[in-house]
Amino acid sequence: MVFIQVAVPVPLRQLFTYSHTDTLQSGVRVKVSFGPRQLVGIVIESGIDIDDTSKIKAINEVIDSVPVIDESLRKMAHWLWQYYHHAPGEVIHAMLPVPLRKGEPATPSPAQYIQVTPEGRTTDSDSLSRAPKQMACLEAVVASPLIASEARKTFSPAVVKALIDKALIERVDITPELTAQAWLDTFDIGEKPVPDKEQGVAIAALNQQHGTFAISLLEGVTGSGKTEVYLQSIEPLLKAGKQVLILVPEIGLTPQTVSRFEKRFNIPVGVLHSQLTDAARLSVWQRARAGELGIIIGTRSAIFTPLKNPGMIIVDEEHDESFKQQDGLRYNARDLAAMRAKEHSIPLLLGSATPALETLNNALTGRFAHLQLTRRAAGAQSTKQYLLDARDQPIHYGISEGLLTIMRQHVNAGNQILVFVNRRGYAPALLCHHCGTTAMCKRCDRPYTVHKGQNRLQCHHCGATRSMPKECEACHSHEMVTAGTGTEQVEEGLMKLFPDAKHVRIDSDTVRGKDKLHQTLDAINRQEHQILVGTQILSKGHHFPHVTLVVVLDCDGALFSADFRAPEKLAQLVTQLAGRAGRASKPGEMWLQTHNPHHPLLQDLVNNGYAHFARHALMERKASALPPYISQFVIRAEATESSSAYAFLQQARGVLLNSNAANTSLSGLVPQMTGPFPCLIEKRQGRFRFMLVCSHEKRAPLHNALRLALPYLQGLPQAAKVRWSVDIDPTDFS
Numbered sequence: 001m002v003f004i005q006v007a008v009p010v011p012l013r014q015l016f017t018y019s020h021t022d023t024l025q026s027g028v029r030v031k032v033s034f035g036p037r038q039l040v041g042i043v044i045e046s047g048i049d050i051d052d053t054s055k056i057k058a059i060n061e062v063i064d065s066v067p068v069i070d071e072s073l074r075k076m077a078h079w080l081w082q083y084y085h086h087a088p089g090e091v092i093h094a095m096l097p098v099p100l101r102k103g104e105p106a107t108p109s110p111a112q113y114i115q116v117t118p119e120g121r122t123t124d125s126d127s128l129s130r131a132p133k134q135m136a137c138l139e140a141v142v143a144s145p146l147i148a149s150e151a152r153k154t155f156s157p158a159v160v161k162a163l164i165d166k167a168l169i170e171r172v173d174i175t176p177e178l179t180a181q182a183w184l185d186t187f188d189i190g191e192k193p194v195p196d197k198e199q200g201v202a203i204a205a206l207n208q209q210h211g212t213f214a215i216s217l218l219e220g221v222t223g224s225g226k227t228e229v230y231l232q233s234i235e236p237l238l239k240a241g242k243q244v245l246i247l248v249p250e251i252g253l254t255p256q257t258v259s260r261f262e263k264r265f266n267i268p269v270g271v272l273h274s275q276l277t278d279a280a281r282l283s284v285w286q287r288a289r290a291g292e293l294g295i296i297i298g299t300r301s302a303i304f305t306p307l308k309n310p311g312m313i314i315v316d317e318e319h320d321e322s323f324k325q326q327d328g329l330r331y332n333a334r335d336l337a338a339m340r341a342k343e344h345s346i347p348l349l350l351g352s353a354t355p356a357l358e359t360l361n362n363a364l365t366g367r368f369a370h371l372q373l374t375r376r377a378a379g380a381q382s383t384k385q386y387l388l389d390a391r392d393q394p395i396h397y398g399i400s401e402g403l404l405t406i407m408r409q410h411v412n413a414g415n416q417i418l419v420f421v422n423r424r425g426y427a428p429a430l431l432c433h434h435c436g437t438t439a440m441c442k443r444c445d446r447p448y449t450v451h452k453g454q455n456r457l458q459c460h461h462c463g464a465t466r467s468m469p470k471e472c473e474a475c476h477s478h479e480m481v482t483a484g485t486g487t488e489q490v491e492e493g494l495m496k497l498f499p500d501a502k503h504v505r506i507d508s509d510t511v512r513g514k515d516k517l518h519q520t521l522d523a524i525n526r527q528e529h530q531i532l533v534g535t536q537i538l539s540k541g542h543h544f545p546h547v548t549l550v551v552v553l554d555c556d557g558a559l560f561s562a563d564f565r566a567p568e569k570l571a572q573l574v575t576q577l578a579g580r581a582g583r584a585s586k587p588g589e590m591w592l593q594t595h596n597p598h599h600p601l602l603q604d605l606v607n608n609g610y611a612h613f614a615r616h617a618l619m620e621r622k623a624s625a626l627p628p629y630i631s632q633f634v635i636r637a638e639a640t641e642s643s644s645a646y647a648f649l650q651q652a653r654g655v656l657l658n659s660n661a662a663n664t665s666l667s668g669l670v671p672q673m674t675g676p677f678p679c680l681i682e683k684r685q686g687r688f689r690f691m692l693v694c695s696h697e698k699r700a701p702l703h704n705a706l707r708l709a710l711p712y713l714q715g716l717p718q719a720a721k722v723r724w725s726v727d728i729d730p731t732d733f734s
């Protein structure tokens with residue numbers, strides 16, 4: 001009898017012991033009984049010693065003969081549950097594609113193909129001369145078997161059926177064979193520009209790092225040719241049969257990036273994002289694991305993709321918030337990428353025009369290599385930035401008259417303009433003109449956003465919608481008015497102000513799904529639209545060669561946020577938006593409309609640019625003892641009674657003080673705590689939300705304090721009444 005430690009997918013911060021007749025390899029999946037349920041777990045260690053064996057249950061079934069999680073990923077899993085203080089079983093499940101979590105086979109299953117029959121092989125295809133489609137299909141199948149569904153799509157189901165009826169082709173189940181380094185069959189280096197001096201320096205530096213662990217920040221202004229540096233620095237790796245994993249923030253970015261990589265190297269690229277089916281994700285996982293794919297491009301969770309011959313990891317737009325998961329296992333894929341690169345002894349490249357302050361600090365202190373591209377590629381000029389003082393100006397649909405004049409100049413010159421609005425919908429509130437009562441989402445205590453096109457109200461915190469009220473709930477007056485401006489209203493206004501210009505709105509209401517976004521972006525670049533109105537989506541890495549003006553209608557809200565990261569986020573957004581203008585031959589400009597034209601942040605950003613702002617912001621963080629100069633974690637609690645959430649965190653505060661004081665004589669190990677105080681969004685979906693922020697100048701004692709406290713937190717009397725969670729290195733305080 002062998003005792004085996006298994007990670008079981010339950011929200012408990014521990015491993016569980018089961019028995020088996022033989023030792024099992026670490027990383028294979030097993031089915032085990034857990035209470036009344038049967039769950040799929042992962043073997044962590046075989047042959048452990050335990051004292052009391054009386055209650056140990058046997059493993060019900062061993063699923064894999066080969067581990068689904070290799071040693072390097074196992075080490076990463078271990079690091080994840082230690083560092084994020086998360087349940088091991090949940091960590092491992094998060095790392096696996098969904099079908100594998102359910103216990104389905106890890107190797108490719110047979111798929112239906114069509115192949116040529118002996119009769120078909122000897123048939124003279126001229127005999128089909130009167131059926132050219134059948135002839136083409138037969139010729140293709142003779143060359144190599146085709147996946148049945150794809151053959152039906154290419155040649156039509158009728159053609160396939162006709163050939164089957166004539167017994168020239170037949171259906172067979174074939175298990176796809178995966179071949180390592182299969183991409184080398186077609187690998188070819190397409191046309192590429194000659195790198196400029198700075199790109200050349202960066203590429204040479206990266207070439208030196210092959211086969212060793214190193215982290216580099218590629219800090220390159222928008223349009224400076226960062227992607228070109230990625231392409232040229234991975235070229236020798238791919239040629240040598242090494243795989244490259246590239247993380248990108250948004251799904252909208254993926255199509256453009258993917259085709260650029262595919263075209264350059266004439267190889268298939270594995271794509272991973274949340275809109276794929278489970279089966280498609282599994283297929284990429286299998287092909288990457290077998291070493292068949294040379295390039296894998298994906299969003300956050302792609303960092304868990306197994307690689308047979310890893311050569312390099314790239315995180316593009318590394319500052320992007322989407323790399324941090326904000327629920328469940330709250331990991332940061334950028335930090336994980338560093339762990340993985342270290343484990344595989346390969347380089348990690350972080351690229352951004354607006355690096356996160358954490359990353360920039362690592363580069364400035366020499367922990368990361370610092371590569372810089374200070375000029376735009378191919379002679380494009382940088383975008384000039386200006387502040388537009390909106391005070392005392394008439395405002396139409398959120399646009400001041402001064403701004404309108406500038407917009408007219410660009411529109412009349414036949415150029416495209418991009419209008420950024422920070423919220424979707426028509427207006428962020430609906431109120432009664434008579435008594436002033438605002439239509440509120442009761443579950444979130446927040447005003448509903450007006451969506452005029454749908455004639456509905458929607459809560460942007462919980463997603464709840466309701467029909468547009470005809471009268472005020474409080475006084476029954478029929479005069480309802482909107483307050484504030486969203487994309488829908490700005491679009492409506494622009495239609496009136498610029499009746500001859502074609503416009504398009506881009507926000508999550510108008511572009512659902514990546515295909516719609518992709519089509520819209522293509523239409524923009526074919527100049528089918530002249531005025532683009534939209535939200536954050538527009539800021540994400542798109543190449544708009546015809547845009548010469550970017551306007552930001554309202555950035556004042558972010559200037560006074562309680563979140564210490566708000567200035568950094570605003571500066572990144574503004575700089576990325578500015579980066580969409582003047583990317584080709586025509587110069588671009590950006591105007592920020594504000595009621596605070598003398599605000600130091602805006603002045604610094606507009607006059608000195610992000611690079612200067614960021615270095616200055618780092619000094620401020622240091623002076624105020626904020627990350628990256630200290631470490632933080634947050635305990636959040638939510639409950640239907642606000643007193644329960646508050647009381648739980650009060651008790652948690654006590655535990656953190658006492659358990660650490662009891663366990664150590666050094667009072668310096670007790671974290672500094674602020675709170676409990678309400679989250680920036682105080683209530684969501686009927687639950688009141690509070691947080692306790694814990695900080696310490698050193699990471700190790702901070703994590704140690706949490707480790708000591710966690711078992712007590714689970715047992716607190718209030719713990720059963722609240723939903724609570726721990727967030728390590730939090731980035732979002734909403």
Ligand SMILES: Nc1ncnc2c1ncn2[C@@H]1O[C@H](COP(=O)(O)OP(=O)(O)OP(=O)(O)O)[C@@H](O)[C@H]1O
Pocket residue numbers: 193194195196199220221222223224225226227228229353377378541542579
């Ligand atoms: N050395 C070069 N010579 C000529 N053209 C180049 C060169 N490097 C890049 N380009 C071109 O310049 C444009 C911008 O380059 P690229 O997309 O690589 O920049 P980027 O820094 O990744 O952009 P962003 O971060 O703003 O999305 C592209 O059209 C690219 O083909």
Ligand SMILES: [Zn+2]
Pocket residue numbers: 441442443444445459460461462463464685
């Ligand atoms: Zn709500």
